[in-house]
Structures are given as C-alpha cells and as structure tokens.
Amino acid sequence: MTAGKFSTIPVEMNQPARHFLLIDRYRSDRLIPRQVKKLVLILSALFLTAASYGQVTFDFDSGTAGTDLKAAASLTASTTSGGITLSVTGFPSGVFNVTASGFGLNADGSGDDTDEFDQNEGFTFSFDTTVTLDSIKVSQFGAGSSGTVAFDGGSSIASISSTGTTSLTSTMVSSGTLLRFTSTGTAAFSVDNLIVTSAVPEPSTYALIFGAATLGFVIYRRRSKRVS
Numbered sequence: 001m002t003a004g005k006f007s008t009i010p011v012e013m014n015q016p017a018r019h020f021l022l023i024d025r026y027r028s029d030r031l032i033p034r035q036v037k038k039l040v041l042i043l044s045a046l047f048l049t050a051a052s053y054g055q056v057t058f059d060f061d062s063g064t065a066g067t068d069l070k071a072a073a074s075l076t077a078s079t080t081s082g083g084i085t086l087s088v089t090g091f092p093s094g095v096f097n098v099t100a101s102g103f104g105l106n107a108d109g110s111g112d113d114t115d116e117f118d119q120n121e122g123f124t125f126s127f128d129t130t131v132t133l134d135s136i137k138v139s140q141f142g143a144g145s146s147g148t149v150a151f152d153g154g155s156s157i158a159s160i161s162s163t164g165t166t167s168l169t170s171t172m173v174s175s176g177t178l179l180r181f182t183s184t185g186t187a188a189f190s191v192d193n194l195i196v197t198s199a200v201p202e203p204s205t206y207a208l209i210f211g212a213a214t215l216g217f218v219i220y221r222r223r224s225k226r227v228s
Contacts, residue, residue, distance in 0.1 A: 054082060054083075054197060054198035055082075055134065055195060055196070055197045055198075056081050056082035056083075056084050056131075056195070056196055056197070056198060057081065057082075057193050057194075057195050058079065058081050058086055058193060058194045058195075058196075059081075059192075059193045060098070060103035060191050060192060060193055060194070061098060061102045061103045061139070061190060061191070061192045061193070063081075063193070064079060064081060065079040065081060065086065065193075065194075066096075066098040066103045067098065068080075069088060069096040069098075069103075070095075070096050070097055070098045072095070072096065073095075074095070075089055075090035075091065075093070075094065075095060075096065075105075075123075076088070076089045076090075077096065082198065083198070084127055084128065084129055084131065084196065084198055085127065085128040086125060086126075086127055086194075087125065087126050087127075087128070088123050088124070088125045089123060089124050089125075090105050090121075090122070090123040091121065091122060091123065091124070092107070092120070092121065093107055093108075094106045094107035094108055094109075094112075097114050097115055098115065099114070099115040101115050101140065101190065102115045102116060102139055102140055102190025102191070102192065103115065103190055103191050103192070104116035104117050104121075104188070104190050104191070105117055105118070105121045105122075105123075107121065113188040115190060116140055116183075116188035116189055116190045117147070117181075117183035117188055117189060117190070117191065118183060118188040119183055119184065119185060119186055119187075119188070120182065120183065120184070121182075121183050121188075122147075122180065122181045122182035122183055123180075123181055124152050124178055124179065124180045124181075125178075125179050125180075125181065126173075126175075126176055126177055126178050126179065127173065127175060127176075127177075127196070128175055128176075129175050129198065129199065130172065130173065130174050130175050130199040131172070131173060131196040131197060131198055131199060132170050132171065132172045132173075132196060132197040132199065133149075133157065133168035133169075133170070133171045133172075133173060133179075133194075133196055134167075134168060134170065134195040134196055134197055135165045135166060135167050135168055135194075135195045136149060136158070136160065136165070136166050136168060136181070136191065136193070136194050136195075137164065137165045137166070137191075137192040137193045137194075137195075138160055138163060138164070138166070138189050138190060138191055138192060139163055139164075139189065139190050139192050140163070140188070140189050140190045141162060141163035141164075141187075141189045142187045142188075142189070143187060144185045144186040144187035145183075145185045145187040145188070145189045146159070146160060146161055146183075146184050146185035147159070147160035147181065147182060147183045147184055147185070147189065148160065148180075148181070148182050148184055149166075149168060149179065149180070149181050150179065150180050150182075151173075151177070151178070151179055151180070152178035152179060152180045153178075153180075157169065157171050157179070160189075163189070170197075172199070
C-alpha cells in the first residue's frame with residue numbers, strides 16, 4: 001500500500017447471514033403460498049358442501065306439517081319447517097285430515113278413508129327454495145296399495161310399493177318447481193313424512209367461509225410485506 005493513499009476494500013456480508021436471509025426469503029416465497037393453497041382448497045370444499053346442509057323433515061301424521069294442513073279451510077295450504085316453506089294443493093276434492101292413525105285426504109265420499117289417500121287422490125307440492133328430495137315415508141300400506149312421486153306433468157321420481165321409507169333418489173328441485181304425489185293403487189294408504197335437504201348453507205357455514213377468507217387475506221398481506 002502506498003503511503004498517504006487509502007484503498008477501498010469491499011465489505012461483503014458474512015456467509016451465515018447470507019444463508020439466513022436466503023432461507024427466510026425461501027420460506028416467505030414457498031411456505032406461505034402453500035398455506036394459501038391449503039386455504040383455497042378449504043374454501044372450495046366449504047362452497048361445494050354448502051349445498052348439502054340442513055336436512056328438514058315435514059312430519060304429516062304427528063307433527064306441525066299435518067296440523068297446519070288440517071287447519072286449512074281448503075285443499076291449498078302451506079307449512080314451514082327448518083326455514084323451508086312447503087306449499088301443498090290436494091286433489092281432487094275434500095280437505096286434509098290427520099288422525100291418530102295417519103294423514104290423508106277426507107273427500108267426504110262414500111267409503112272414503114278419511115286419514116289416508118284413496119286411489120287417484122294426492123297432492124301437488126313445491127318449496128320456496130332449492131332442495132334435494134331425500135325420502136317419503138308411508139304407512140297403513142296394504143294389498144293393492146301403490147303410489148308415485150313425480151314432476152307435475154313430467155317424469156317420475158319414485159314409485160311407492162311398500163310401507164316404510166321410499167328413497168326419492170336425492171333429486172334436486174328448484175324453488176317453485178311443482179311436484180305431484182298420487183295414490184295409484186286400489187287400496188288407500190297414509191303419508192307419514194317427507195324429508196328434504198336444504199341447498200342453503202347454515203349461518204355457521206357462512207361464518208367458516210368468512211373466517212377462512214379473512215385468514216387467507218392476512219397471510220397474503222404478510223407475504224407481501226416480507227417480500228418487499
């Protein structure tokens with residue numbers, strides 16, 4: 001070195017510090033995005049499963065549904081269960097009736113089973129929201145009894161051929177879609193209940209979706225700050 005002159009010596013960051021910063025940046029760029037991907041998958045699952053929340057039973061023979069329909073002055077009535085409103089119109093004539101034995105149509109005719117549905121009796125029905133039809137349960141089924149559930153004026157959903165529960169094949173129907181239940185056999189039978197699943201998620205599901213979305217936003221902001 002020449003006297004009176006100074007040399008500029010470049011100062012480099014020591015190796016451990018460089019490695020630490022590189023690792024921290026790697027984690028910021030790689031680890032957090034993986035967390036975000038997981039949250040995206042969780043949110044997707046919540047949205048996809050939201051349509052299968054809230055099974056609701058309309059109990060005709062011993063519950064509110066039957067009481068509401070029996071109280072109606074005509075064959076057009078509605079009942080609400082689990083936040084879903086079921087609108088029903090009976091046919092061909094008479095009034096709905098509930099006894100200790102079951103739920104049916106009282107047509108005031110000779111030989112009519114007042115707490116059952118005789119041949120060609122039934123009701124059309126619809127819901128105020130999109131639902132999945134799960135099952136229908138019947139009782140007092142005898143030799144010659146049979147029935148159908150179908151889209152009104154359209155294709156059949158299920159045939160009822162025995163007492164107990166008949167699957168409605170998880171058929172999804174939109175709000176206002178008209179369906180028809182008909183007793184088709186020579187012997188009458190009673191309807192016990194109708195079970196559907198609401199396509200509208202419960203409030204707790206909305207809370208989970210909001211919470212996951214908020215957490216994802218926080219992680220995203222945290223990553224942005226580290227990279228900058």
